[in-house]
Amino acid sequence: MTTVEKFQSDAPLGQDLTACDREPIHQSGAIQPHGLMLIVDAATLRTVAGAGDLETRLTPDWLDQPIEALIDQDVGTLLQGADVGPGGTLRLAPVAAPEGLLEASLHRSGDMLIVELEPTPLPPRSAGEVLVGLERSAATFERAADLLQLCERAALAFRQLTGFDRVMIYRFLDDGAGVVLAEDRAEGLDSFLNHHFPASDIPRQARALYVRNRVRVIPDADYVPAPIRPRSANLAGIDLSDVALRSVSPIHVQYLRNMGVGASASISIVRDGVLWGLVACHHSSPRRMDPEVRAAARALASGLARQIRAQEEAESYRERLRLHAGEDMVTARLTDDVPLRIQLGKCGKEMADFLDADGFALVCGETVTRSGHCPEAPELLELAEWVIGQGGGLVVSRELATVFAPAERYAAVGSGLLAMPIDGIDCVALWFRMEEVQRVNWAGNPHKAVEAVPGAVLTPRASFESWSQIVRGQSRRWTLEEVNAAHRLRGVLHDLRQSARLRELNRQLSVANQEQELLLRQKDVLMHEVNHRVQNSLQLVSAFLGMQARAVGDAALTSHLTEAQARLSAVALVHRRLYRDDQVEAVELSRYLDELMADMRGSLGADWGSALRVYLAPVLVPTGRAVDIGLIATELVINATKYAYPGSTGPITVMLEQHRADLRLIVEDQGRGKSGNGEGFGSRMMSALVGRLGGELIYEDNKPGLRVILSAPIEDRRG
Numbered sequence: 001m002t003t004v005e006k007f008q009s010d011a012p013l014g015q016d017l018t019a020c021d022r023e024p025i026h027q028s029g030a031i032q033p034h035g036l037m038l039i040v041d042a043a044t045l046r047t048v049a050g051a052g053d054l055e056t057r058l059t060p061d062w063l064d065q066p067i068e069a070l071i072d073q074d075v076g077t078l079l080q081g082a083d084v085g086p087g088g089t090l091r092l093a094p095v096a097a098p099e100g101l102l103e104a105s106l107h108r109s110g111d112m113l114i115v116e117l118e119p120t121p122l123p124p125r126s127a128g129e130v131l132v133g134l135e136r137s138a139a140t141f142e143r144a145a146d147l148l149q150l151c152e153r154a155a156l157a158f159r160q161l162t163g164f165d166r167v168m169i170y171r172f173l174d175d176g177a178g179v180v181l182a183e184d185r186a187e188g189l190d191s192f193l194n195h196h197f198p199a200s201d202i203p204r205q206a207r208a209l210y211v212r213n214r215v216r217v218i219p220d221a222d223y224v225p226a227p228i229r230p231r232s233a234n235l236a237g238i239d240l241s242d243v244a245l246r247s248v249s250p251i252h253v254q255y256l257r258n259m260g261v262g263a264s265a266s267i268s269i270v271r272d273g274v275l276w277g278l279v280a281c282h283h284s285s286p287r288r289m290d291p292e293v294r295a296a297a298r299a300l301a302s303g304l305a306r307q308i309r310a311q312e313e314a315e316s317y318r319e320r321l322r323l324h325a326g327e328d329m330v331t332a333r334l335t336d337d338v339p340l341r342i343q344l345g346k347c348g349k350e351m352a353d354f355l356d357a358d359g360f361a362l363v364c365g366e367t368v369t370r371s372g373h374c375p376e377a378p379e380l381l382e383l384a385e386w387v388i389g390q391g392g393g394l395v396v397s398r399e400l401a402t403v404f405a406p407a408e409r410y411a412a413v414g415s416g417l418l419a420m421p422i423d424g425i426d427c428v429a430l431w432f433r434m435e436e437v438q439r440v441n442w443a444g445n446p447h448k449a450v451e452a453v454p455g456a457v458l459t460p461r462a463s464f465e466s467w468s469q470i471v472r473g474q475s476r477r478w479t480l481e482e483v484n485a486a487h488r489l490r491g492v493l494h495d496l497r498q499s500a501r502l503r504e505l506n507r508q509l510s511v512a513n514q515e516q517e518l519l520l521r522q523k524d525v526l527m528h529e530v531n532h533r534v535q536n537s538l539q540l541v542s543a544f545l546g547m548q549a550r551a552v553g554d555a556a557l558t559s560h561l562t563e564a565q566a567r568l569s570a571v572a573l574v575h576r577r578l579y580r581d582d583q584v585e586a587v588e589l590s591r592y593l594d595e596l597m598a599d600m601r602g603s604l605g606a607d608w609g610s611a612l613r614v615y616l617a618p619v620l621v622p623t624g625r626a627v628d629i630g631l632i633a634t635e636l637v638i639n640a641t642k643y644a645y646p647g648s649t650g651p652i653t654v655m656l657e658q659h660r661a662d663l664r665l666i667v668e669d670q671g672r673g674k675s676g677n678g679e680g681f682g683s684r685m686m687s688a689l690v691g692r693l694g695g696e697l698i699y700e701d702n703k704p705g706l707r708v709i710l711s712a713p714i715e716d717r718r719g
Contacts, residue, residue, distance in 0.1 A: 027236075028247040029238075029247075031051045032223050033052060034223070035117055035244075035245040036052035036058060038067065038115040045067050056098070075113070078090065084106050091105050103119070105291065120290075134296060137161075141154065146311060150311055155184040158184075164287060168182070168280045169181050178199075180280075214267065214301065215266070217289045217294065218248060218253075221262055226247075264280070276659075326350075340493065344427070348369060364425065366381065383419075395417060399416075415474055416475025417430065484620060588620060593654070594616055600612065611649050614654045615653065615655045618658075622716070625716065629665060644670075652669050654666070655667075663712060663713075665712075695713065
């Protein structure tokens with residue numbers, strides 16, 4: 001939605017307006033005309049370019065002048081020890097001008113300094129007034145009962161702060177689209193509450209910029225851009241990421257006009273470094289948001305993000321408690337005196353409630369037991385046979401008809417399925433969720449992102465009337481916690497079955513019971529022997545690599561052998577956990593990475609061991625993905641030890657975070673920054689692993705050092 005075109009003073013504003021995802025939105029080449037901008041050579045502190053009506057509103061003689069003379073401030077002294085970017089802003093003292101005082105701020109962009117000048121608000125708000133308002137809003141946020149109420153209170157608080165006609169709390173969904181969760185608006189305005197907006201409205205590069213520059217204001221949607229001049233300075237492509245006055249794309253301006261908006265503001269809601277959503281403000285007529293209000297809005301949005309995180313974590317905790325309570329209720333109904341298949345058939349309601357399902361069915365051979373909303377018996381027999389053919393593991397789907405075509409006949413009661421074969425009693429447990437026929441209200445037709453206007457350039461979709469889309473064949477989503485709870489129940493049922501079987505064998509024939517126990521012991525011994533041999537083999541290879549590394553006498557080869565030893569350690573650790581834990585479908589990634597880092601401390605030596613710091617949030621991931629993540633973490637730490645501190649040691653930090661359905665693994669150092677050509681074996685291996693995870697690897701300046709971020713879905717979404 002928010003794309004920016006490179007403006008040329010003699011070019012029409014309307015060339016290729018459909019190329020949203022390809023435009024460099026941080027290089028607009030112009031500003032909004034309510035303010036002024038000076039571009040200063042950082043070496044000489046003389047102005048080399050500018051934008052806006054500088055001659056009338058500041059001084060006719062501004063080009064090639066010392067910046068100190070133009071703004072009457074010692075910029076050289078102010079820059080000493082100040083963080084002015086990239087990503088930083090230095091507030092300056094107000095600047096005297098013919099029209100009155102101008103608010104001033106300073107940024108850095110490459111070899112240039114950028115000075116922004118805006119009219120001073122009349123009358124300005126006092127710091128005490130702003131602080132009291134922020135404290136009052138923060139208190140109301142803390143008292144919110146749930147996420148929806150929190151967003152409703154936030155919409156009211158931001159409207160009181162900004163004075164805009166409409167304020168919406170807009171949340172991004174997993175597919176990139178957005179939905180308006182809460183809204184506060186002036187009387188007489190149509191509502192966008194619960195309306196969806198397609199992902200194309202806000203391109204990917206715009207979302208990245210929202211994380212960096214968290215408040216963006218368009219005081220007048222009918223403005224005429226003020227280009228950077230003189231053109232001979234060749235600064236039309238300068239990075240304006242941190243500039244509040246940065247001009248926006250003609251596409252976005254037309255987008256606002258189509259909505260009947262005269263002024264807008266967007267305030268980013270950033271949770272754990274990830275863009276969670278936006279506070280979208282609209283006004284029917286031109287309206288400014290002064291620097292003090294923008295600063296207050298940033299602070300209020302930060303407080304809102306913290307409360308959103310607390311609400312989401314509380315909801316996850318409540319879900320885990322509910323699942324554990326449901327598991328206890330089911331197991332309490334299972335006794336030792338009645339065959340397990342009969343007991344499960346009698347507690348169908350408890351089984352359905354356990355996973356918040358609409359129906360539960362148990363298929364044992366040709367016998368079918370149903371509870372709640374389920375397909376008919378013949379359909380259940382057919383479905384159970386298909387589930388068994390999937391390999392014996394859990395089958396989970398919220399759109400069953402897309403993977404099992406016959407399910408389309410009973411989509412109304414069985415769009416969602418969680419199926420679990422129960423070993424030993426030849427039964428299949430089936431949980432069903434009914435179809436949720438959703439009427440998704442869109443702000444305009446999402447399939448008509450661009451419309452052709454006869455005789456004019458392409459423009460964004462012009463209609464924002466409510467457009468409804470009916471979504472069928474889907475149920476509520478099964479969460480990872482619910483799937484893990486089903487795995488735990490499967491283990492409980494397995495234990496109960498084993499116990500009942502052993503008691504029955506003991507009653508029938510003590511000899512048979514002894515043979516059974518002997519077989520179980522042999523199986524256990526065999527499994528431990530297999531595990532022991534595999535571990536011995538891995539340790540033997542690791543020891544051989546270590547011996548070779550010490551004996552080879554070639555520093556480069558020694559380094560490669562040491563890296564191979566560390567990678568082997570990551571694989572060996574997962575193998576140990578698979579044989580040590582009852583749960584093999586999912587791994588607590590924080591425990592795995594903590595043990596992996598402990599192993600690396602031992603292999604890297606005491607100096608590196610004390611320099612390696614680990615901060616890991618609990619994240620449950622499928623076991624197969626844990627191996628890839630562990631190898632990536634190992635490779636990133638190895639790279640940091642090799643390149644960050646040549647010939648010495650230094651701090652290396654490993655962090656793990658969860659953001660809704662994604663995880664972020666961060667490895668950062670304070671060394672010399674990015675090095676290497678990225679063409680070695682380790683880099684190629686990491687690239688392949690990241691691709692297999694469906695994630696991305698981001699390299700950032702850690703000031704000093706390098707910060708590497710792996711961002712990937714917790715579960716594989718490609719299936």
